Amino acid sequence: xxxxxxxxxxxxxxxxxxxxxxxxxxxxxxxxxxxxxxxxxxxxxxxxxxxxxxxxxxxxxxxxxxxxxxxxxxxxxxxxxxxxxxxxxxxxxxxxxxxxxxxxxxxxxxxxxxxxxxxxxxxxxxxxxxxxxxxxxxxxxxxxxxxxxxxxxxxxxxxxxxxxxxxxxxxxxxxxxxxxxx
Numbered sequence: 001x002x003x004x005x006x007x008x009x010x011x012x013x014x015x016x017x018x019x020x021x022x023x024x025x026x027x028x029x030x031x032x033x034x035x036x037x038x039x040x041x042x043x044x045x046x047x048x049x050x051x052x053x054x055x056x057x058x059x060x061x062x063x064x065x066x067x068x069x070x071x072x073x074x075x076x077x078x079x080x081x082x083x084x085x086x087x088x089x090x091x092x093x094x095x096x097x098x099x100x101x102x103x104x105x106x107x108x109x110x111x112x113x114x115x116x117x118x119x120x121x122x123x124x125x126x127x128x129x130x131x132x133x134x135x136x137x138x139x140x141x142x143x144x145x146x147x148x149x150x151x152x153x154x155x156x157x158x159x160x161x162x163x164x165x166x167x168x169x170x171x172x173x174x175x176x177x178x179x180x181x182x
Contacts, residue, residue, distance in 0.1 A: 014066075017049055018057045022066060022084055029070050029079040032058055 014022070017039075024035050036054045039047075058078055061067045066084035070077040080088075113121070140156070 014061070015057060017053060018061055021054070021057055021078075022061060022080065022088060025067055025078055025080040026085070026088060029072070029077040031075050031077045 020039055021035055024030055024038060032054050033051070036049065036051060039049055058067065061084070062069065062078070064083075065081055066087055067078045068081050070079045110118075
């Protein structure tokens with residue numbers, strides 16, 4: 001399999017749990033149970049990792065040199081290493097490629113999937129119409145005062161343009177469906 005010339009070398013793989021642990025350690029050292037509790041609270045019952053998954057994930061990050069233990073008042077804390085910080089900094093450059101892959105993957109799925117399976121998948125997605133999940137709001141959360149105002153404006157204006165186009169497509173499809181009703 002050939003690699004495009006402009007491809008970014010792959011990052012070492014870490015699990016979503018390991019990624020969440022590493023991000024928590026970016027700001028300050030923490031102990032395992034503290035991170036577990038933060039994850040459970042943040043996911044509001046949608047996902048509740050157990051103690052038996054947190055500590056092996058931390059040990060794996062430690063073996064890879066991304067974090068290191070720190071004894072503080074008889075409690076084992078973990079702190080991010082320079083290698084771990086470097087890893088987090090590299091993620092941004094990889095995110096664009098990952099996002100493009102995900103978008104293309106979904107496009108291919110939609111094109112190749114059977115009509116029967118498509119119906120089942122759409123039925124399973126029906127919760128999205130009534131749920132208050134705000135994916136764009138989550139992305140916008142990245143753009144706080146620490147990000148340059150011009151960068152924020154450029155991003156938000158670009159997103160508004162793309163979303164307007166998508167909303168026009170949705171409105172057109174709704175109109176067509178309503179016009180073809182018996």
